[in-house]
Amino acid sequence: xxxxxxxxxxxxxxxxxxxxxxxxxxxxxxxxxxxxxxxxxxxxxxxxxxxxxxxxxxxxxxxxxxxxxxxxxxxxxxxxxxxxxxxxxxxxxxxxxxxxxxxxxxxxxxxxxxx
Amino acid sequence: xxxxxxxxxxxxxxxxxxxxxxxxxxxxxxxxxxxxxxxxxxxxxxxxxxxxxxxxxxxxxxxxxxxxxxxxxxxxxxxxxxxxxxxxxxxxxxxxxxxxxxxxxxxxxxx
Numbered sequence: 335x336x337x338x339x340x341x342x343x344x345x346x347x348x349x350x351x352x353x354x355x356x357x358x359x360x361x362x363x364x365x366x367x368x369x370x371x372x373x374x375x376x377x378x379x380x381x382x383x384x385x386x387x388x389x390x391x392x393x394x395x396x397x398x399x400x401x402x403x404x405x406x407x408x409x410x411x412x413x414x415x416x417x418x419x420x421x422x423x424x425x426x427x428x429x430x431x432x433x434x435x436x437x438x439x440x441x442x443x444x445x446x447x448x449x
Numbered sequence: 450x451x452x453x454x455x456x457x458x459x460x461x462x463x464x465x466x467x468x469x470x471x472x473x474x475x476x477x478x479x480x481x482x483x484x485x486x487x488x489x490x491x492x493x494x495x496x497x498x499x500x501x502x503x504x505x506x507x508x509x510x511x512x513x514x515x516x517x518x519x520x521x522x523x524x525x526x527x528x529x530x531x532x533x534x535x536x537x538x539x540x541x542x543x544x545x546x547x548x549x550x551x552x553x554x555x556x557x558x559x560x
Contacts (some may be wrong), residue, residue, distance in 0.1 A: 367547065376537060376550040377492065390547050424492060426548075438482070438541075438548060442491035 336360055338441035340425050346447045347415050355410040355444045359427030365389065366408040367438065368400055369424040377424055383408060384430070415448045422446075453540060453551035460557045467528045469536050469554045471521040477543030481514060483523045484537045486553070492537070495523070525556075533558045 339358040347353050359366050365384045369377040370393075379392035383402035394400075397415075402408045412419060422445055428438040452474040461467045473481065482497040498505045498512045498521075505512045511524040521538055535555050539548040 369548075376553050377548075379547045379549070382547055392547060426492075437480075437494065437497060439494055440484070440492035 338425055338427050338439055340423075340441035340444050342444060343442065344445045344447075346449060348449055349415055349417065351415050351448075352411065352413045353415060353446060354412070355423055355425075355446070357408045357410070357425030357427075357441060359406055359408070359425070360429075360439060363406070363427035363429045363439075365428045365430060366402055366406070367424075367426040367428075368394075368408070368410050369426065369440075371422040371424060371443070372418075373421070380410070412446070415446075417448050420446060420448045453538060453549055455536075455538060455551040455554045457552065458555045458557070460559060461528050462559050463528060463530055465528055467525040467532070467556055467558075469523045469525075469538075469556065471523075471538035471551050473519050473521065473538070473540045473549075473551075475540050475542050475549070476516070476519065478540035479543055480541050481512075481521050482539040482541070482548065483510075483512065484539060484550075485534045486537065487534045495536075528556075528558050530558045530560055532556060 341356045367382040368380040371377040380394040382390045386402045398412050400410045422443045424443045426438050426440040454472050483495045484492040496507050509526045513522045535553045537553045538551040
């Protein structure tokens with residue numbers, strides 16, 4: 335079965351540079367989420383989109399922005415990178431179901447290292 | 450993870466049962482989830498339970514939910530070395546549909 339696809343899997347950037355992460359949700363899923371997991375930490379919710387509209391916002395820095403495109407893929411743009419942005423970034427997707435709820439599946443993550 | 454708590458570490462012998470516990474705070478959560486994360490890997494959805502259920506069994510996994518005490522547990526029967534990983538519980542915060550993760554429990558299975 336198709337899973338959530340993230341690219342790139344690994345990324346090394348210098349401070350103050352910009353990085354873009356891409357996410358391709360499971361086909362027919364209507365909701366995309368972005369999470370950040372720092373070393374030894376639990377994943378923290380950043381932002382989500384439902385049917386291409388932003389649906390919820392978490393602890394996402396102002397330097398970060400995200401969007402969901404017409405084909406439902408999503409991109410997370412991170413500018414003015416700081417050392418503390420080094421983390422594993424997860425994308426997840428789900429299909430909202432009024433009966434069965436909202437089972438959320440995660441991608442393998444994109445490792446961002448800021449040097 | 451400040452609203453969802455788990456014990457940090459659990460060590461068991463291969464073949465024993467493992468029980469990983471989680472306490473959460475948001476009583477409006479609709480679903481509660483268990484995810485497994487192996488070193489350097491992504492989050493694998495193991496199982497989930499609807500908030501109006503007390504128990505759910507899925508092969509070697511048994512989830513127990515005590516909604517009154519806001520306590521969730523995951524029991525793994527016949528634990529194998531391949532079960533060694535970090536296990537995260539998560540709540541969906543009700544209508545927000547975003548997951549709030551616990552601190553994670555590192556399960557170490559000794560051969």
